[in-house]
Amino acid sequence: MEVTANAAAENEEVWGGGNKPLNASYGKMMMWFFIVSDALTFTGFLVSYGFSRFKNINSWPIADEVFTHFPFLHGIDAPMYYVALMTFILIFSSVTMVLAVDAGHHMQKSKVTFYMLLTIIGGAIFVGSQAWEWKNFIKGEYGALETRGGQILQFVDSSTGKRAAIQEFAIGVQTDRTTHESSNGIWYTAENSLPTVSLDEVKKGFLADENLVIRTQELDEKGQKTVLSRAESKGKLNEAVGVVEGANLIHNEYGNRLFADFFFFITGFHGFHVLSGVVINIIVFFNVILGTYEKRGHYEMVEKVGLYWHFVDLVWVFVFTFFYLV
Amino acid sequence: MASEGHKLVIFRGLLKFKSNQQKIWGVLIFLSIVTTIEVALGIIKPEILMGSFLKMKILNWIFIILTIVKAYYIAWDFMHIRDEKSGLKNSIVLPLLILIPYLAFILLIEADYIFDVMDSGFVVWNF
CATH class of the missing domain: 1.20.120.80 (Cytochrome c oxidase, subunit III, four-helix bundle)
Structure with missing residues (x-):
């Protein structure tokens, strides 16, 4: 900025109103x-x-x-x-x-x-x-299982190295399930939509196919997801408490829900x-x-x-x- | 009105455009090239760039730097900050330039600390 003898007077004119000191309108x-x-x-x-x-x-x-x-x-x-x-x-x-x-x-x-x-x-x-x-x-896309602590377990076909979709390998299990209705309960909340396959069906399908292994959320040194061995996977399977398909604000099949x-x-x-x-x-x-x-x-x-x-x-x-x- | 007096030089004088329209297309080409480089790097993920620098992959540093370069040209040429008076320019850019890195710095340091606490097993979270 140029400094002149009457800088103060000029400034007053510029900033005194009715002017655009910064060359930008209101x-x-x-x-x-x-x-x-x-x-x-x-x-x-x-x-x-x-x-x-x-x-x-x-x-x-x-x-x-x-x-x-x-x-x-x-x-x-x-x-x-x-x-x-x-x-x-x-x-x-x-x-x-x-x-x-x-x-x-x-x-x-x-x-x-x-x-x-x-x-x-x-x-x-x-x-x-x-x-x-x-x-x-x-x-x-593929679906996953969730453990009690909110960890996601995904499935991999160890023969191809590709992800396996739970809907494809799950084997149907006959279970009796009655929908809770408002007519037979005082404390009634409507049921959320169910996953297309149940946890038991996924477990049965997993045990039937020897190629399937579990992939956990944790990253290895290379920055890839850790894939467990077949024996480890069987152990890990018991920790699962639910099936997750897709993502919402509470569950997320891709990994961390955050x-x-x-x-x-x-x-x-x-x-x-x-x-x-x-x-x-x-x-x-x-x-x-x-x-x-x-x-x-x-x-x-x-x-x-x-x-x-x-x-x-x-x-x-x-x-x-x-x-x-x- | 600030219609006249567009500054038509980018890259510190390396490239001078004849008109404002030409400059706009020039900047578009530049932004497209940068985005293409980003996407190509993201798909190829060259092995050399997977090394770590300051707790982050070199590739990620490149992405962040290229993003800031893009942000600079969007703000300077599309939002006409280049043509504004230095007072307005500074009062827009400086608060952001000071506050954003500051907030990122304190929160990321804190997050790294929480990660260490959980990782070294004082808190069981993976049950």
Whole structure:
């Protein structure tokens, strides 16, 4: 800053009101306030994820084994390709947003409209993709057993080294089971949906197939999950108390349940940001079509919603790294 | 309005664009290349990078550094921080730059300590 003799007097003029000392309008400034505080919120989430991960560093699920789906490629192991695609879509919609802002600076209404539309489409595809990721994550793939302490026991076919799905090797066992109904109980709570196979069926199927072994949550020196021998597996099988299929906030077939909790919470919170971004973008889009900003004489609203949109992209870059890459 | 006065130089002057639009596409290409490198490394997982540095794999350090590089270009070029006055720039970036590493540092150190306590068997958790 230049120091002049009458610096004090000049400062008073600049900061005295009716002026933009930082060259940013009120609305843009407030958007930055929001972004900084929201960035710290996401920091809190991601750092607490890091906390849980470092606390369970030798038993954390391996992301490559969890997110392996790609649309229309059933049964093909495609780790990370889909999230990579999602990342590209979000970055691209960020670019169309900057182009809209740039066109707004030049007061080109039709260009702003076109780029806003592309941005909205990109955002919608991203939210849809995230919903699809969630669906696969919730549904699960191979199923697992859970011990009393919440440890996950997965199954591996030792002859091929591939994971074995409990639904496939379980052998049906005839059991009598009556559903508890509200008519015959005072303290009645409705039953949750049952796993497709019972614990006894999984145990019977496991004992019948000599190739099956158990894979525990713990990581070995190479960073792979520990696979037990057949004899150890038989012993470990007795510790199981329940069948887990897929993931929710309480059980998680992929491993540590905190992984599922943080996945739902952080990608959900981010997805909610994208969703609200799409809604705000749609509102601004219609305002552009109606000529609101043309009449106002500037397209600063596009710039403000653009800042928010880029911020959402920025957060995704970090979520992508910490959930899928690292 | 801040429509004029876009700074069109990235990589400390190595690359200069003719217009703001060109710069946007240039940054997109750069971000795409970085993301492609990340994904390729994540799929190949080269054996050389599996060594450990400061309790984390070298590969993971590379991922984090590349992420920060991407974040820098998104903020600087897409969010136009490059064109803002230094006062606004600093008041946005400095709080984040100070608070985030600080929070990450104290919580990760604490988590590592809890891991050690559980690992050395004072608390039974794997039953």
